[in-house]
Each structure stands twice: as structure tokens, then as C-alpha cells.
Amino acid sequence: MRWIRPMAAAACAALLYACTTPAAIAPVPPAPAAEVRAPVTILIGIDGFRPDYLDRGVTPVLSKLAAEGARGTMRASFPTKTFPNFYTLVTGKRPDRHGIVANRFEDPARPGEVFTMRSEQPYWWDQGEPVWNAAEKAGVQSAVMFWPGSGIEIGGTRPHDWQAFGMAVNGRQRVDSIIDWLRRPTATRPKLLGLYFDTIDTAGHHFGPDAPETTAAVAEIDALIGRLTSELAGLNQPANLVFVADHGMAAVDESRRIQLDTVAAASDFRTIEEGPYAAIEPLPGREAALAAALLKPHPNMSCWRRADIPAHLHYGRNPRVSSFLCLAKVGWTITTRPAAEPLRPGGAHGWDPAAPEMAALFVAHGPDITRGMTVPAFDNVHVAPLIRRLAGLPEAKDIDGDPAVLAPVIAR
Structure with missing residues (x-):
């Protein structure tokens, strides 16, 4: 050991004493108080998620949220297709009233044009007001990740933040976009958000609703929901989460095929859509012949003129609906398709909303959501009024949704 000379030792002792006296210790600033964040509302659309997928034992996160919050079976609107129903969920209007009457349709006012899922012209969309537009008009900032219609300027308005749909953007990137928006300062942070996943629907179409690949897709989405809730907790961001689907899924195969051109002469009609239903237009001068063929009884389908579509489908008043519908x-x-060309096995949707296979997921969880509640089966038009109330928006006028139907879901 090295010894220190006496004088040096005394000097060191004096210096040490001076450095440890209370007057010489710099005060430690208090830790900044954690920001107290107000709850946000996040509407999460999961394409093709049937309610019974929660019973497959692969959804620990969403099943826990459902058990702690509110859940129920939701009836889709007709047609049980993606774009009509996702637009119903945010407008509170049935497809027959908000104008997105199918994934593919025509408008007599715009001859020669066809709406498809790539159509972005505002005139296709402006028969309904989505909740994000209502939010922006009320001064509530919104941000939407991929919801159908969210990137289109409807009535001169769109969300403050939005992303154009791209399959290459994976689920984790979609979740992280929501979190990144919520990392902003209070003044620029969105209060109403939307998020869309397509993985389960894609698997259901390719493999069928009962396939292990579809169950794996359900598990994948559940893990992403786990990431979302974990990141929200890390931000100390309370959120009212509302999970919805647009429709369910049913199995299809070659053995259940209706060859339409053997029911009516191919020279009498053209189809706009085919599948679980057919949207049909007569060729010039062939309406009577087509009606005679379609309107008689058929063993596995029913056909109607537009004006005679059954009332429970709430469909046929909009001129964009085809002249004839077969379901x-x-x-x-x-x-x-040629009879020699077999149908691809897998899954589809588009049938009567009353069919159990077409039912859609509904789960809500958050600080303003009633705990442990099972909601009686309801129509999806009632979701938009719920979202409006959670986001603090005024009630909409002239919609089909009734705020009273899902009012018990809100605890406050």
C-alpha cells in the first residue's frame, strides 16, 4: 500500500469534508410528472373475423379483453361484403343508403363507369359521412390506417392522417403507425383512430374458415393486438378499443355450384358480380325473357327484381343496385364460368346476413366500456353512433343506426 504524507492527508481530509457538507451538495431536481393522458378511441376492423373464432383457443389477448369488456354477435349488412360493411360501420347507414352497395357496382348516372375496390373518386362515397369526417368538423383530430374510404376526400374532408392501402405494409407496421401517431405532443395527437387488418379474410378465402391456416391467421392478429395494448400501456395511454369485423366466412367447393347461364340464356344478361349472390343486368330488349327465367323457383337460390328484394335485406332502393339480384x-x-373450369375450394361471404356463418365480431374494452357485458345480437349500423359518443361527437342525423342500441356498452 502507498502511504500519504501527513500534510497531504490533512489537505485531502479538508477537501473531502467540504465536498460532503450539505451546502455543497447540488439539489436533485424532481422527476418530471408522468403526463396524464385522456382516453382515445380506436376502432379496429378485422376483415372476416367470425365471432366463433374466439372459441378456438388461440386468442388469449382478445378473449381477455372480451371477458373484461363487452362482446356480442353483430349482424352484417347486405351484401355481406367488405367495402359495403366497413363503410356502414363508420357511417351508420346501410349500404343501400350510403351508396357503396357492393364491392363492384355501376351507377346509372355515370354510364360506362364501374366502382371497384380501387375507386377513389369522391362521388362514389359522398352519400354517407364517416365518423372521421364528423370528428374533423368537430375539431377532434383523427388518424386512420387503411380503413376503406379513409383516404378519399368525402364532402371536402378526410382524416388529418391517413395511409393509402398497401398489402406490403404488414400488421406490425400498421400497429406501430398507430403508436407513432399517439407519441405526438398533446396538441397534435389524434383522439379518434382507425386500424384495419386483412390477414384473416385472406386466409379464409384461400383455405376456408375451418382450415388450420385460418386459425393461424387468427392467432397472428391476436398477437398484434397484444402488441398494440402493450405499447399503449407503455405510453400510459388509456384507450377505448372497439373491435369489429365486416362479415363472417363460409366454406365453398365445386359440389355447390349454380351455373347461371343454364338458368337463363347467356344472350339475355350480363353480370356485374357473381359468387354468393349475382348482380345481373338484362341486355337490351331481353328484360322480359330474363325475368321469366330468373323469377321462377330454383332449388338453391332466389332471384328478384330490384324493387322486390325482401325487406329484411334493406336493399334495392338505391339506383346503384342491379336490376336483378339472385341470392x-x-x-x-x-x-x-365455364362448367369445365372448377371452382377453387376455400371460403367466401356475401350471403344473407341472417346466416350464422355471416356473423361478425364485436368486442369493446376500455375505461369507458361496461365490464363483463354480453350484448344481445345487433345490426352493425349501430356501431357508428357508439363511436361518435365515445369520441365526444354530436349524434348524427338521418342515419339507420340508433344510439340507444349500444348505449349500455358505455359505462359513463
Whole structure:
């Protein structure tokens, strides 16, 4: 050991004493108080998620949220297709009233044009007001990740933040976009958000609703929901989460095929859509012949003129609906493809909303959501009024949704 000379030792002792006296210790600033964040509302659309997928034992996160919050079976609107129903969920209007009457349709006011899922012209969309537009008008900032219609300027308005749909953007990137928006300072942070996943629907179409690949897709989405809730907790961000699907899924195969051009002469009609239902237009001068063929009884489908579509479908008043509609029994496919060309097995949707296979997921969880509640079966038009109330928006006028139906879901 090295010894220190006495004088040096005394000097060191004096210096040490001076450095440890209370007057010489710099005060430690208090830790900044954690920001107290107000709850946000996040509407999460999971394409093709049937309610019974929660019973497969692969959804620990979403099943826990459902048990702690509110859940129920939701009836889709007709047609049980993606774009009509996702737009119903945010407008509170049925497809017949908000104008997105199918995934593919025509408008007599715009001859020669066809709406598809790539159509972005505002005139297709402006028969309904989505909740994000209502939010922006009320001064509530919104941000939407991929919801159908969210990137289109409807009535001169769109969300403050939005992303154009791209399959290459994976689920984790979609979740992280929501979290990144919520990392902003209070003044620029969105209060109403939307998020969309397509993985389960894609698997259901390719493999069928009962396939292990579809169950794996359900598990994948559940893990992403776990990431979302974990990241929200890390931000100390309370959130009212509302999970919805647009429709369910049913199995299809070659054995349940309706060859439409053997029911009516191919020279009498053209189809706009085929599948679980067929949207049909007569060729010039062939309406009477087509009606005679379609309107008689058929074993696995029913057909109507637009004006005679059954009332429970709430469909046929909009001129964008085809002149004739044929609706197959669940699992059956209407087609004009050559009989020698087999149908691809897997899954589909588009049938009567009353069919159990077409039911859609509904789960809500958050600080303003009633705990442990099972909601009686309801129509999806009632979701938009719920979202409006959670986001602090005024009630909408002239919609089909009734705020009273899901009012018990809100605890406050």
C-alpha cells in the first residue's frame, strides 16, 4: 500500500469534508410528472373475423379483453361484403343508403363507369359521412390506417392522417403507425383512430374458415393486438378499443355450384358480380325473357327484381343496385364460368346476413366500456353512433343506426 504524507492527508481530509457538507451538495431536481393522458378511441376492423373464432383457443389477448369488456354477435349488412360493411360501420347507414352497395357496382348516372375496390373518386362515397369526417368538423383530430374510404376526400374532408392501402405494409407496421401517431405532443395527437387488418379474410378465402391456416391467421392478429395494448400501456395511454369485423366466412367447393347461364340464356344478361349472390343486368330488349327465367323457383337460390328484394335485406332502393339480384343458399356459388373450369375450394361471404356463418365480431374494452357485458345480437349500423359518443361527437342525423342500441356498452 502507498502511504500519504501527513500534510497531504490533512489537505485531502479538508477537501473531502467540504465536498460532503450539505451546502455543497447540488439539489436533485424532481422527476418530471408522468403526463396524464385522456382516453382515445380506436376502432379496429378485422376483415372476416367470425365471432366463433374466439372459441378456438388461440386468442388469449382478445378473449381477455372480451371477458373484461363487452362482446356480442353483430349482424352484417347486405351484401355481406367488405367495402359495403366497413363503410356502414363508420357511417351508420346501410349500404343501400350510403351508396357503396357492393364491392363492384355501376351507377346509372355515370354510364360506362364501374366502382371497384380501387375507386377513389369522391362521388362514389359522398352519400354517407364517416365518423372521421364528423370528428374533423368537430375539431377532434383523427388518424386512420387503411380503413376503406379513409383516404378519399368525402364532402371536402378526410382524416388529418391517413395511409393509402398497401398489402406490403404488414400488421406490425400498421400497429406501430398507430403508436407513432399517439407519441405526438398533446396538441397534435389524434383522439379518434382507425386500424384495419386483412390477414384473416385472406386466409379464409384461400383455405376456408375451418382450415388450420385460418386459425393461424387468427392467432397472428391476436398477437398484434397484444402488441398494440402493450405499447399503449407503455405510453400510459388509456384507450377505448372497439373491435369489429365486416362479415363472417363460409366454406365453398365445386359440389355447390349454380351455373347461371343454364338458368337463363347467356344472350339475355350480363353480370356485374357473381359468387354468393349475382348482380345481373338484362341486355337490351331481353328484360322480359330474363325475368321469366330468373323469377321462377330454383332449388338453391332466389332471384328478384330490384324493387322486390325482401325487406329484411334493406336493399334495392338505391339506383346503384342491379336490376336483378339472385341470392344463393349459404355455401353455394352463382357463376357463369365455364362448367369445365372448377371452382377453387376455400371460403367466401356475401350471403344473407341472417346466416350464422355471416356473423361478425364485436368486442369493446376500455375505461369507458361496461365490464363483463354480453350484448344481445345487433345490426352493425349501430356501431357508428357508439363511436361518435365515445369520441365526444354530436349524434348524427338521418342515419339507420340508433344510439340507444349500444348505449349500455358505455359505462359513463
